[in-house]
Every structure is written in structure tokens, then in C-alpha cells.
Amino acid sequence: MAFGRRRFLAVLSTTAAVLGLASPSAERAAAATVCPLALSVSAQVSPPGGSPYTVCSGVVPSFDGTPLDVDVSLPQDSSGPLPLMVMLNGWGHDKTDFESTTPAGNGANTYHWNNAWFTGKGFAVLNFTSRGFHRSCGKDPATGYTYATDPACAGRADWTHLADRRWEVHDTQFLAGLLVDAGVAAPDKVVTTGDSYGGGQSWLLALSQDKVMTPDGTSVPWTSPKGVPLHLAAAVPQYAWTDLAQALIDNGRGSDGLSGAPGDGPHEDPVGVAKESYLDGLYALGTEYGQYAADDPTADIPGWHARITAGEPYGKDPLINQIVRQLADYRSPYDMPVPPASVRIPVLSIQGTTDPLFPAVHTAQMVNRLQAAAPGYPVWTFYGDLGHSYADNPHQVWAAANDEANDWLDAVLAGSQPTTARTTLSTTACMPGQTNATLTADRFSRLANGSWTFTGSTGAVTTSSIPDGTEAAAVDPIANSGCRTTPAQSDRGVASWVFDPPSPGIITGSPVVHVTATPQGADAELAARLFDIDPASGTQTLITRSVYRVTGSPGNVQPLAFELWPAGWQLQSGHRLRLELTQSDAPTWRPDNETSSLTLSPPVLTVPVRTS
Known part of the structure; x- marks a missing residue:
């Protein structure tokens, strides 16, 4: 998970060699493989129980020239354009978050949900490290890399902007466009997924109406650098936020919309209570692996952290108001307009009922808002013992969630209506005698009788x-x-x-x-x-x-x-x-x-x- 689980840090090429998955004949085949975007072949993998694929790796300049650490995985003996799966890493993590040498992945959130799995289903897979982390102008203590000594990072807005639509979401849209221009990706079959930090960005992409927000805040149609229109076909966020200010400074006014419950109130008025242990832990993780802005009021994470954790009185403090507005306007799907029918992107949200960082109310309130504005909005949900600590993330629950997501995605890309239940709930098996029972309903409020x-x-x-x-x-x-x-x-x-x-x-x-x-x-x-x-x-x-x-x-x-x-x-x-x-x-x-x-x-x- 993005925080509170053992990270999957092994670089794919090294793992493949250790496991004996790269044979001399595969290496010769790799040498003949033509990689897009001036990337180089870093691994040729024949996974047990899966299909062979090639990993192309390197640094790709983003829309503003910031170098991003990129992997593109391609099925062997395939020709584009292919459906494109974009897999976005968690906070403080890197491009390897959803990479594996087997379809089974880590047995939890990447089980049947990783580059080995999706190349076996005929996808091109894009994994890249988020701006401002690790080798995308962040820090990598294991190798000694730091943005401060990388001349390619100098003079650019290369720090983390905390999942900002103008920067991180823009990065994803730009890289997808490059792969369309390279003939690798089909422009109308782009899918996004990610966990935590990447999951929040997947929600933002799903509500972006196929538009790109530029650094000055204006929105333009999403096209490739050569002008090809792009379309997001589906999004599958894993244990993400929908209102980032609510997640970090909760005032308790959120609602899952059950009958008889209080209605969904204003999430930031009054300003809530700081989620202390997670704010401090996430800030430390970003300090270790990332780069924070030196002078950027729109992404002043050190200043924001210091002010929030200094505590009350918040009142009408202008800095607190600025923080809340920045989080709402550029980083919170909940505050985005409900898209018109022509660009209502199907979403399957996987959310944890035991996740204290982004609790299940985030998906419930988002679904209620979308469906209140547009009955029948194409959104599905899976709830279970998943996500950030203290979730237990059992294999059987993740297997059920990801297998359901695969069936759902197959139907969406085929242009048919998914038969997956609109709402699935897997109960927590925490105490002796409890089991992972599965309940389904057409909406969350009908799970209870x-x-x-x-x-x-x-x-x-x-x-x-x-x-x-x-x-x-x-x-x-x-x-x-x-x-x-x-x-x-x-x-x-x-x-x-x-x-x-x-x-x-x-x-x-x-x-x-x-x-x-x-x-x-x-x-x-x-x-x-x-x-x-x-x-x-x-x-x-x-x-x-x-x-x-x-x-x-x-x-x-x-x-x-x-x-x-x-x-x-x-x-x-x-x-x-x-x-x-x-x-x-x-x-x-x-x-x-x-x-x-x-x-x-x-x-x-x-x-x-x-x-x-």
C-alpha cells in the first residue's frame, strides 16, 4: 500500500535476472526490440503463468521539460496501437509500484493488476515515477541520486505539487499523448489506475472531461503533441481520497447518504481536526524520497504542514484558507463539476472500510454526489479490509476486488454494460469467528436491511x-x-x-x-x-x-x-x-x-x- 506496507522496490530488470526470467535468446530478442520515446530495453521477461513482455526504460521530458523516470511494458510480437493502462504510484513511491515479474504481483493490490498481467491481456502499460520523487527529480537514498545534482532538473518546476491537476495529472496526459503519437497507444482506449496518491489522480483524470489543465489554470482539449484527440476510457482508483482537505483536516460533516443519516455537509467549514499521525508520517516520507517547493505558494508543502500541525485557532487565518482552496480547486475530485453525458467516464472505486487515512466515506460521498446530479452515472464500488494501515489487506479480498475490476474493465472496453454489482462489500475478518462475507446491492444504502x-x-x-x-x-x-x-x-x-x-x-x-x-x-x-x-x-x-x-x-x-x-x-x-x-x-x-x-x-x- 502507499503507506504502511512493505514497498515493492526491486527494479524489474534486476528481479528478472535473479529469478532467471531473462534467457540469452530473450536478450537477443530484446536487442531487436524497438522502444518508443527513445527508451531502451531494460528487461525481456517470460513470467511463469504469463505472457512474455518487454520493458522499455529511460527518462522522458514532460510537457515543461521536467525529466520523468518512465517504464513502458509491451507485449512481445504485438503491434500498436494498443489499449494503454497507466499505473500511478503511491506517495513517496516510484514507477515499480505496479510492476512485477509475475501476474500474481505482490498477492495484494497488484494481484492480477500489474504490468505483467496487463501486457498478457494485450495492453501497453505505462509506469512512471511521479514528479518530484525518486529519479523524477526527487531523492533515491539507495543510489545517492538527488535532484540537486541532476542538471536536467535545474530551473524547472520539478518538485512535487501534491497531485495537482496542473502538474501531476498533466504529466500523465502528456506521456499518454506521446505514446499515441508513437503508434503504441490507441487514443480512445486509455485507462488509469493507481493506489492512494495515484488513486486520487485517477479520480481527477476521470472527472477532467478529457481536458488538460495548464499551469496557469486554463483548460484545453486533451490532445497528443501532434494534435490527436485523446479519450479516457475508464478509471480504477484504489483506496484514494475524493476530498483531500477533508481527508487531512476532517470536520466530521461527510456522509455516506444512508436513510436517516445527516446529509453531506460542508467539509471545510468549519476547518476540521488535523489527522496528526498520518500528516507527520506522510510528510517524513516525502522528505526522504521527494523534493518540496522552495518558493511556490501553490505547493508549499513544508509551509502547509507547519501551519496545519501548529493547530488552532484556525479561524479565518489567510494561510489556512489558501491551503483549503488549493486542495479543493486543484486536487479534490469532489469539488470538480459533474461531467456531461458525453464525457462521463466509467469508474470502479476500490475503497477500504478499515483505512483511517482515506476512509470509505470518500467513495460513498463521491458516488452519491455524482448520482444525485446524474442518475445512472457509470460508477461502481468495491469496499473491503483494504488500503492504508490499519487495513490488513488479505489476499482473498484483493483477489476478489481485482478479479471483479478485470471483469468490469473487459466489459467497459468492449462497449458493453458491466454485469458487476454496482456495490460490493467484503466484511472484515479481524476477530476470531469473523469471515470475509460478500454482500452486493445496486447502491450502498441497500446493503443494510x-x-x-x-x-x-x-x-x-x-x-x-x-x-x-x-x-x-x-x-x-x-x-x-x-x-x-x-x-x-x-x-x-x-x-x-x-x-x-x-x-x-x-x-x-x-x-x-x-x-x-x-x-x-x-x-x-x-x-x-x-x-x-x-x-x-x-x-x-x-x-x-x-x-x-x-x-x-x-x-x-x-x-x-x-x-x-x-x-x-x-x-x-x-x-x-x-x-x-x-x-x-x-x-x-x-x-x-x-x-x-x-x-x-x-x-x-x-x-x-x-x-x-
Whole structure:
């Protein structure tokens, strides 16, 4: 995964040689292969269980001359133009993210979803390292490469622009155009996919209406350098964001749109709570492998990180407002116009129900927005225990997701309607006795066939922003993958209620909390956690969580209604639910600078379930 998994760093040619996949006869054939874009043959691979392919590698200047580290994989004995699969790497990673010497890939997100697999299906495959990382004018500690000593990078806007439509998305469109002009790629059969950072860019491409945004912010038709019109045929983002500001500074106003749930509210008004551990971890990863801008207010990642992590008060801070607008206008699919019918690109979004960086609400809210504006919009979804830590990313779930994506893509490229379910949910198998059950429906809201409603039995309780206890640290997002299990008790200072479900069931969507809050002090954050209590072991395991920014005048009673992140969770017989509300959930969420307290009424918790 883009963060929280072992990276696939082996260079393809080296791996092929080690595995004995390049024979002398293959090397002679490679020598005769003509590579496009002045690239050179770096490997000739005959994968076990797959079809032979050639990898052409080298540096290609992008639209502004910035050198990008590029691989193009081509089926042997093929002639273009071929459908083109563009595979975009995760944050801090490089072009090898979706490269493999076998169709099985890493057994997880690249299983049946890598260059070896797609060349075997007759695609040309483009893998390149994102601008500002590794050998695309970033840093490569393993080899000592750095942009500072590369004369090809000098004088260019070669730093990472954080998935900006004007730069990174433009890079993808330009390289695809070069391959069209070279006769390698069919201009109307371009497909994009990627994980995390690359997944967000895949969403941006899907909503770009076959237009290119130039560095000055204007949009022009997407054509090759020689003027051939290009068309994106499909997009398959893996565990991506749709609203980047919401993902990094969440205010809790997002909604999956289930009946009875609060509606999707403004995601950046008020400014939310910084996702502390991930912001710090991702910033460090970019520092190690990338290049940040020295003087670019549109991509000032060091300045943005410093201001966000300095914390409240955010208020009407002009820098905070600039950050939010930059993320919304150039990096967030959610804020892009819904395309007209002629350029509604089919999308299959694969999203994690256990991913705390880009939780499943990102796909759910995006689908709801598209389909509200255009009923029947061609978007499909697969949800499961996938994505960033603490997702477990089991092979069987990724195999199901990618096999479904392959069937879907075959139908889309053939010009037929996919028979894949509009919504697929694979439940999390985290605790003993749970299984990866698969549910399908024509829309996310129809996965549930009922709901449970619980009301807290205690009187009003008061919470404080002063940290207390170790429970929050035990459910930190990054520390490990898999279950977040703690002793079945809440820390002192955490408001907690235990509920007894009427039967076993599967939680299929976002639990909703209704509570009144009376703040004292400055704006406050209210974090919510929902646990599954196992009476046999005396432990509790985190199901889902969220945060809500509370605003308003001190002493004024405020009715709050907000969702926890969507889940797919089997609740077994005899297990109980624990809802916790706390003002201190660090390091997941950054603690407020200013002390506050909240007096909370007994909450009402509504849980969407599938009971039969």
C-alpha cells in the first residue's frame, strides 16, 4: 500500500535476472526490440503463468521539460496501437509500484493488476515515477541520486505539487499523448489506475472531461503533441481520497447518504481536526524520497504542514484558507463539476472500510454526489479490509476486488454494460469467528436491511481536552496493521456507553451519533470510537471511528448529528458494542491547543445492519 506496507522496490530488470526470467535468446530478442520515446530495453521477461513482455526504460521530458523516470511494458510480437493502462504510484513511491515479474504481483493490490498481467491481456502499460520523487527529480537514498545534482532538473518546476491537476495529472496526459503519437497507444482506449496518491489522480483524470489543465489554470482539449484527440476510457482508483482537505483536516460533516443519516455537509467549514499521525508520517516520507517547493505558494508543502500541525485557532487565518482552496480547486475530485453525458467516464472505486487515512466515506460521498446530479452515472464500488494501515489487506479480498475490476474493465472496453454489482462489500475478518462475507446491492444504502437504535442510559457527562490514559495510543492508525484490540474498558475521562444488540448482524455503513453538546472554552473536537466487545476474551476491538469539530458560543446547547466512517463488520452472537466520545484521541487526531470541555447528553446511536 502507499503507506504502511512493505514497498515493492526491486527494479524489474534486476528481479528478472535473479529469478532467471531473462534467457540469452530473450536478450537477443530484446536487442531487436524497438522502444518508443527513445527508451531502451531494460528487461525481456517470460513470467511463469504469463505472457512474455518487454520493458522499455529511460527518462522522458514532460510537457515543461521536467525529466520523468518512465517504464513502458509491451507485449512481445504485438503491434500498436494498443489499449494503454497507466499505473500511478503511491506517495513517496516510484514507477515499480505496479510492476512485477509475475501476474500474481505482490498477492495484494497488484494481484492480477500489474504490468505483467496487463501486457498478457494485450495492453501497453505505462509506469512512471511521479514528479518530484525518486529519479523524477526527487531523492533515491539507495543510489545517492538527488535532484540537486541532476542538471536536467535545474530551473524547472520539478518538485512535487501534491497531485495537482496542473502538474501531476498533466504529466500523465502528456506521456499518454506521446505514446499515441508513437503508434503504441490507441487514443480512445486509455485507462488509469493507481493506489492512494495515484488513486486520487485517477479520480481527477476521470472527472477532467478529457481536458488538460495548464499551469496557469486554463483548460484545453486533451490532445497528443501532434494534435490527436485523446479519450479516457475508464478509471480504477484504489483506496484514494475524493476530498483531500477533508481527508487531512476532517470536520466530521461527510456522509455516506444512508436513510436517516445527516446529509453531506460542508467539509471545510468549519476547518476540521488535523489527522496528526498520518500528516507527520506522510510528510517524513516525502522528505526522504521527494523534493518540496522552495518558493511556490501553490505547493508549499513544508509551509502547509507547519501551519496545519501548529493547530488552532484556525479561524479565518489567510494561510489556512489558501491551503483549503488549493486542495479543493486543484486536487479534490469532489469539488470538480459533474461531467456531461458525453464525457462521463466509467469508474470502479476500490475503497477500504478499515483505512483511517482515506476512509470509505470518500467513495460513498463521491458516488452519491455524482448520482444525485446524474442518475445512472457509470460508477461502481468495491469496499473491503483494504488500503492504508490499519487495513490488513488479505489476499482473498484483493483477489476478489481485482478479479471483479478485470471483469468490469473487459466489459467497459468492449462497449458493453458491466454485469458487476454496482456495490460490493467484503466484511472484515479481524476477530476470531469473523469471515470475509460478500454482500452486493445496486447502491450502498441497500446493503443494510434494517438498523439498530440505542440510547445511552446515564445522565449528562462532561469531557475535557486534557489527554488522559493510553487507550488512544493503542488504536493509533500507523503502528501496525490488522485488529486494534485493547482491554474492554475505557480510559478515565472518556465518555462511554455499552449496548446489547438484539441479534448477530453485519454493520453495513456508517453508525450515526445524535448528541447535544454544551461547550465551555474555545472550539472543541469530539472524537468517536465504536468497539466490538468480546465477552469471552474480555477485550474490545475497534470497528470504526471519526471526529467532529464543535463550534459555537460557550454555554450554548448544540444538537450534533454525525457519522462514524462506513464499516463492513460482522457482530457475533453475545458480543456487545461500546461507543466512546472523547476530546482526546491523539495521535490519530491532533490535540487542540486551547483547553475546552463539553457537557454531553446521553447519545443516541443508530447502526445500519444486515441481519439476514
